[in-house]
Amino acid sequence: MYRRSALEMRVLILAPIGRDAALLSExxxxxxxxxxxxxxxxxxxxxxxxxxxASIVAEEALNLEVIQALHAWLEVQPNWSDPPFIILIAASxxxxxxxxxxxxxxxxxxxxxxxxxxxxxxxxxxxRAALRARGRQYEIRSRQQSLLQANADLEQFxxxxxxxxxxxxxxxxxxxxxxxxxxxxxxxxxGREFLSVIRSGATRMDALLTDLLAYAHASSISEDDVEQxxxxxxxxxxxxxxxxxxxxxxAEIIVNDLPSVRMHSSHxxxxxxxxxGNSIKYRKDDARLVIQVSAxxxxxxxxxxxxxxxxxxxxxxxxxxxxxxIFKRLHANSKYAGTxxxxxxxxxxxxxxxxRIWVESEPGTGSTFYFTVPA
Amino acid sequence: xxxxxIVVEDNPTDVFLVKESVRAARxxxxxxxxxxxxxxxxxxxxxxxxxxxxxxxxxxxxxxLPRASGFEVLQHIRQSARCKSTPVIVMTSSAAxxxxxxxxxxxxNGYFWKPSQYDEFMKLGDLMRNALSDA
Numbered sequence: 001m002y003r004r005s006a007l008e009m010r011v012l013i014l015a016p017i018g019r020d021a022a023l024l025s026e027x028x029x030x031x032x033x034x035x036x037x038x039x040x041x042x043x044x045x046x047x048x049x050x051x052x053x054a055s056i057v058a059e060e061a062l063n064l065e066v067i068q069a070l071h072a073w074l075e076v077q078p079n080w081s082d083p084p085f086i087i088l089i090a091a092s093x094x095x096x097x098x099x100x101x102x103x104x105x106x107x108x109x110x111x112x113x114x115x116x117x118x119x120x121x122x123x124x125x126x127x128r129a130a131l132r133a134r135g136r137q138y139e140i141r142s143r144q145q146s147l148l149q150a151n152a153d154l155e156q157f158x159x160x161x162x163x164x165x166x167x168x169x170x171x172x173x174x175x176x177x178x179x180x181x182x183x184x185x186x187x188x189x190x191g192r193e194f195l196s197v198i199r200s201g202a203t204r205m206d207a208l209l210t211d212l213l214a215y216a217h218a219s220s221i222s223e224d225d226v227e228q229x230x231x232x233x234x235x236x237x238x239x240x241x242x243x244x245x246x247x248x249x250x251a252e253i254i255v256n257d258l259p260s261v262r263m264h265s266s267h268x269x270x271x272x273x274x275x276x277g278n279s280i281k282y283r284k285d286d287a288r289l290v291i292q293v294s295a296x297x298x299x300x301x302x303x304x305x306x307x308x309x310x311x312x313x314x315x316x317x318x319x320x321x322x323x324x325x326i327f328k329r330l331h332a333n334s335k336y337a338g339t340x341x342x343x344x345x346x347x348x349x350x351x352x353x354x355x356r357i358w359v360e361s362e363p364g365t366g367s368t369f370y371f372t373v374p375a
Numbered sequence: 376x377x378x379x380x381i382v383v384e385d386n387p388t389d390v391f392l393v394k395e396s397v398r399a400a401r402x403x404x405x406x407x408x409x410x411x412x413x414x415x416x417x418x419x420x421x422x423x424x425x426x427x428x429x430x431x432x433x434x435x436x437x438x439x440l441p442r443a444s445g446f447e448v449l450q451h452i453r454q455s456a457r458c459k460s461t462p463v464i465v466m467t468s469s470a471a472x473x474x475x476x477x478x479x480x481x482x483x484n485g486y487f488w489k490p491s492q493y494d495e496f497m498k499l500g501d502l503m504r505n506a507l508s509d510a
Contacts, residue, residue: 159471163439166468170491171388177493206491213470266472 002142004135007051010034011127014044015058015088024056027120033127041066045073048083054130056086056123062101071107080140084130085111088118151219158216162209169209173202204333211341214270215326218348226353231258231306234269235293241273245280251289258295259304262374267349272308274342275369279310281336282367287311302375303355309368315361324357346371377405378432378507383415383448384408384466385440389489392496393435400500404507407431412443416451423456430458433506435499436483438467438474446481453482462506466499484509 011028013035015021025035036052038044041061048055077083085108090098105111110133112126176199180192187195235255239246246253253276261268276291283289291310298305315323315330322328324347329340343357350357350371361367380397384390390408397404409415415436422428434452438445445465453459464485465478478486485506490496 159469163467163469163471166491167386170468170489173491174388174392174493174496181493202491210470 002139004053004138005051006034008134008138009053009131010036011131012036012038012044012047012052012055013057014038014041014055014061016040016061017058020058020088024118024123027118027123028127030120031124031128033124033131041069045069048073052083053134054084054086054127056088056127059087059089059098059101062087062105064101064104067101067104067107074107074109078141080137080144082110082133082137084133086123086126086130087111087113088116089113091115091117155216155219158213162213166206166209169202169205172198173206176202204337204339207337208339208341211339211345214345215341215348218267218270218345219352226262226264228260228262229265229268230260231268231295231304234265235272237265237269238272238276242277242280245277249280249283249289251280251283251291254290254292256292256294258293258306259375261304263353267352268373271346271349271371274346275308278342278369279308279312279367281338282310282312284311284313297375298372300372303372304375305370305372307368307370309366311366314363314365314367315359316363317361320359320361323359377403379405379407379429380433380435380503381415381418381431382406382408382435383412383440383445384435384437385410386437389437389466392493393499395493396497396500397503399497400504402500402504402507404432404503412440412445412448415448416443419451419455419458422458428457430455430461432461433503434461434463435487435503436463436465438465438469438478446477449478449481449483462509464499464502464506 011033013021013024014037015024016039021037025037028035036047038047044055044057074083087105089102102113112130114122114126176195179187180195180199184192232255235258239253272293276293279291280289289310289312291308293306293308295304295306297303319330323330324343326344327340328344329336329338346369347357350373353373355372355374357369357371359367359369382390382393384393394406397406407418409418422430436445436448440448445467449463449465452461452463462484463482464487465483466487466489467474468489470488475486485502487499487502
């Protein structure tokens with residue numbers, strides 16, 4: 001379990017009039033709750049940034065400017081953080097301005113109103129409840145950090161493993177190439193066949209290693225450090241790496257206007273590469289392949305729904321879900337080569353950005369893959 | 376006078392393939408192999424210490440070396456009095472973007488991802504030719 005630091009356990013007090021702050025502090029001390037008194041709103045903000053379990057703020061210390069400053073600070077809080085505020089308000093003789101301010105306070109989100117005159121038990125219980133809630137938030141932060149670390153470690157492990165596995169694999173591949181080049185004439189048909197099995201085994205393992213890496217990389221970047229990128233660039237990168245296959249298949253690729261999205265460029269590029277690559281791989285022999293890439297605003301904004309559609313062989317309805325599973329394949333390797341990881345990688349990336357990926361398809365007519373990403 | 380290329384590489388298979396790619400690209404060069412990072416660092420230090428010392432025209436540098444890594448060798452090269460601007464092509468089978476970024480940050484002139492196909496490996500010859508003609 002996460003152990004909170006002293007700073008994270010304290011209650012901040014902003015009550016500039018009279019002995020209010022000192023009295024509150026004493027009331028909480030009885031319950032062994034540590035306090036720190038802020039002389040003004042700026043000081044409170046600074047102390048909040050250092051860490052705090054809760055804040056008790058007297059209504060009169062909050063003018064519109066202070067509420068806006070607090071609001072601005074809350075806006076940039078990480079997703080685990082929802083700092084609790086206990087606001088002390090007068091129960092009677094309330095002016096229109098007082099009510100106005102109360103209305104403004106709603107922007108603070110997590111706040112509890114406590115009416116004056118104060119009863120010690122009321123303040124103490126409100127402080128305890130706030131500290132408990134904040135404690136859970138700090139625990140979530142700690143778990144988030146360990147998850148991020150675990151993901152980073154896993155990715156590093158995948159890179160090292162794929163590097164170390166690739167070394168002997170490279171020798172197998174390259175030396176079977178050399179045997180074929182230099183000793184072809186002394187091999188009989190059976191020997192050549194053995195060699196070609198070795199070569200295709202090495203090629204397949206190479207593809208598996210590359211895809212395992214991409215799968216590990218799919219969850220490596222946290223959503224917080226992504227930037228706005230135009231979707232056109234990652235698509236171009238994907239099309240460039242597929243240039244050979246596109247040329248060979250004679251595919252026509254229609255790209256409609258694409259928006260910018262909040263996503264890591266290499267992730268979007270990987271999705272395009274896998275989906276367009278699939279369209280090329282599963283094309284029909286008797287029709288010119290046409291692939292269309294588009295985007296529309298999704299039903300639940302702020303997101304975009306991208307689509308990659310083709311006029312290929314299509315997917316039987318029974319397999320619309322299974323195709324996204326890791327190592328799931330619908331065809332023999334001899335007919336369509338592949339690792340069965342392409343769509344699993346796409347799904348993992350899309351889910352990383354809390355999106356969704358699905359397919360609509362009619363066998364013999366074509367498929368359209370859709371995925372949603374943050375705008 | 377033939378241009379000198381120093382190959383810092385501990386894996387005999389890859390040394391063999393570098394020689395093959397020189398042959399395939401018909402490069403008229405002299406190859407000198409350093410099998411680990413210490414040997415490479417000593418070599419650079421010796422050139423720096425010798426008044427008439429000549430730097431190689433190109434260094435091919437593996438990253439995954441015994442003892443110190445290739446990155447450390449690259450740092451030594453870039454801090455060398457004589458050889459700090461010698462072109463260096465980093466060779467590795469690592470696909471980690473962090474390795475690539477580190478190589479260019481430390482001043483590598485090129486990055487060769489060691490492939491698993493013989494024909495692909497031979498492309499190193501063109502990379503060497505370009506690096507030599509740039510220098």
